[in-house]
Amino acid sequence: MEASAKASANIALAKYWGKADAKWNVPAVPSISLTLDQMVTETRVCFDPSLESDEVRLDGRRATTAEGARVVAMLDRIRREARFRLYAKVTSHNRFPTAAGLASSASGFAALAAAASTAAGLRHSPRRLSALARTSSASAARSIFGGFVELPAGRRGDAGLSARQLAPADYWDVRLVVALTEPGQKKVGSTEGMERSRKTSPYYQAWLEAAPKWARTIKRAIKKRDLDALGAAMEQSTLAFHCCAITSNPPILYWAPATIAALATVRDLRERGIAAWATMDAGPHVKALCQAGDAHHVRQALERTEGVTRTWIAAPGPDVEVRR
Ligand code: DP6
Numbered sequence: 092m093e094a095s096a097k098a099s100a101n102i103a104l105a106k107y108w109g110k111a112d113a114k115w116n117v118p119a120v121p122s123i124s125l126t127l128d129q130m131v132t133e134t135r136v137c138f139d140p141s142l143e144s145d146e147v148r149l150d151g152r153r154a155t156t157a158e159g160a161r162v163v164a165m166l167d168r169i170r171r172e173a174r175f176r177l178y179a180k181v182t183s184h185n186r187f188p189t190a191a192g193l194a195s196s197a198s199g200f201a202a203l204a205a206a207a208s209t210a211a212g213l214r215h216s217p218r219r220l221s222a223l224a225r226t227s228s229a230s231a232a233r234s235i236f237g238g239f240v241e242l243p244a245g246r247r248g249d250a251g252l253s254a255r256q257l258a259p260a261d262y263w264d265v266r267l268v269v270a271l272t273e274p275g276q277k278k279v280g281s282t283e284g285m286e287r288s289r290k291t292s293p294y295y296q297a298w299l300e301a302a303p304k305w306a307r308t309i310k311r312a313i314k315k316r317d318l319d320a321l322g323a324a325m326e327q328s329t330l331a332f333h334c335c336a337i338t339s340n341p342p343i344l345y346w347a348p349a350t351i352a353a354l355a356t357v358r359d360l361r362e363r364g365i366a367a368w369a370t371m372d373a374g375p376h377v378k379a380l381c382q383a384g385d386a387h388h389v390r391q392a393l394e395r396t397e398g399v400t401r402t403w404i405a406a407p408g409p410d411v412e413v414r415r
Contacts, residue, residue, distance in 0.1 A: 092138040092177070094209035094415050098201035098234045099408035100130035100187075102267055102370060102378055104325045105306035107229055107242065108285045108332035109299065116226050117245035117252055119289075120302035123309050124233040124240050125380075126260065127267060128408035132198035134183040136166075136206040142178035149183050165203055165227050173211040181207070188269075188403045196281075200224050200231035205411045217410070221253035228282075237409040238262055239313050244303065260407035263316050266386035268367075268379045270393040271401040272349035279343045281373040284336055291340040298335050302328065322368025322380055329370045336373070345374050349398025353377035356396045360389060 107122035147154035147162045154162065166179055183199060204224035208215050215223065217235055225232035225242070233240040236256040245252040279287070288295050305328040312321035336343040350371065357369040357379050367381040367389045377399075381389045386404045394402045 092210050092212070093136070094206045094413060095133065095135040096202045096205035096209070096411055096413045097131055097133045098198045098205065098231075098411040099126050099128060099237070100132075100195035100198040101126045101230065101233050101240065101408075103230065103233075103372070104239075104321060104328075104370070104380070105302070105309045106328045106332045106370075108281075108302075108335060109289050109295065110229075110285065111245055112247040112249065113286065115248065115250050116229055117247070117249045118229045118242060119244055119299055121244045121306040122229075122233070122242050123257070123306055123313070124230070124242075125265070125267065126234060126237045126240060126408040126410075127405040128260075129188055129403070129405050130195060130198065130408070131186045132183060132195065132202045133186060134181065134199070134202035134206045136203070136210040137180045138175075138177040138210055139180055140177055142180060145178045145181065147181045147183075150185055161200075161227060162203060165200065165223075166207055168223065168226065169207050169211050169213065172208075173213055175211070179207065179210070196228040197230040197234040200227040201234035201411050203227070204231065205235070205413045209413050209415065218253045218255065220411070221255075222251050225252060225254070226250075230281075235411050238407055241306075241310065257310065257313055260409055263313070263407070264383040265318065265407065266381055266383050266389075267405045268381065268386055268389045268393060269403055269405060270353050270377045270379070270396065270399045272353065272375045272377065272398055273347045274400065278345070279373070284339070284343050284373050287339045287341075287343065288335040292335045292338045294335050294338050298331055301331060305331075318366050318368070318380070318382060322366065325370050325380065326368055333371065345371070347375035347398065349396065350375045350377055352396050352398055353393055356392050357389075360392055365389065
């Protein structure tokens with residue numbers, strides 16, 4: 092009753108922000124992502140009759156109460172499905188190029204869903220695993236698959252909603268250049284941030300109406316390998332969800348001064364003829380999407396940007412990998 096799994100983080104090209112159903116964690120808008128190599132979580136789960144409670148260790152330390160509760164909620168769902176009551180020992184490590192507060196719930200919950208369900212003897216299809224991972228964190232549904240991945244919007248009660256692969260990792264040789272700005276954890280987590288936006292931002296409805304259009308444009312651009320069309324829609328999707336966050340009450344401003352500086356760098360690169368496009372998640376770091384051949388140039392420009400502390404280059408990454 093033991094298994095381990097390795098899952099890669101992903102970057103949303105079309106952003107998910109907002110839930111149609113908080114209980115089942117169903118997204119209100121479609122999202123499209125690129126799974127990334129180098130940013131991997133490895134998780135081992137062992138169900139053990141001698142345990143008297145679940146034991147969760149993350150990166151060599153005991154999980155906090157909040158972290159532990161999200162892990163146990165996933166284990167409970169798996170125990171109900173497998174119809175047994177054994178407790179589990181969970182050990183998880185983030186193998187990221189840096190430890191600067193970049194732990195990813197996407198790779199974390201994708202690896203946990205895959206390792207725990209396999210350890211429990213459940214033989215889930217990738218789609219089923221994706222739906223399971225989604226109940227903990229919607230972006231984790233996308234990390235079950237490598238390459239380019241789509242997670243549709245759902246409706247209330249859509250318990251089985253899952254992501255699907257649009258194209259494998261070797262389909263298109265793009266790179267994501269990650270530029271770290273500020274150290275430390277994000278101030279408002281995405282779960283809380285998007286709920287606050289839904290309840291209080293006057294622009295949330297406009298976001299719900301516009302987001303599917305950007306997702307469609309991005310899907311078409313992936314089909315045609317059209318980086319300019321993809322990049323332009325990705326930047327709009329990013330700025331629009333940040334607009335919802337900024338106009339929430341109380342406001343959520345994820346940006347640091349270096350965020351703006353890095354955005355300007357990416358825009359300047361484009362003005363000099365290099366196709367690079369920026370995106371951000373619920374934090375101050377900037378990530379630039381470009382062709383593989385331009386990645387070193389883009390990285391150098393971001394490295395020289397005031398306030399950027401570290402950079403690295405990520406390539407398209409693989410499906411989740413499970414070992415017994
Ligand atoms: C801004 O998947 O972390 O990164 O479902 O509440 O766990 P929960 O949220 P999460 O949100 C990710 C938000 C985002 C955009 C994206 O990845 O699509």
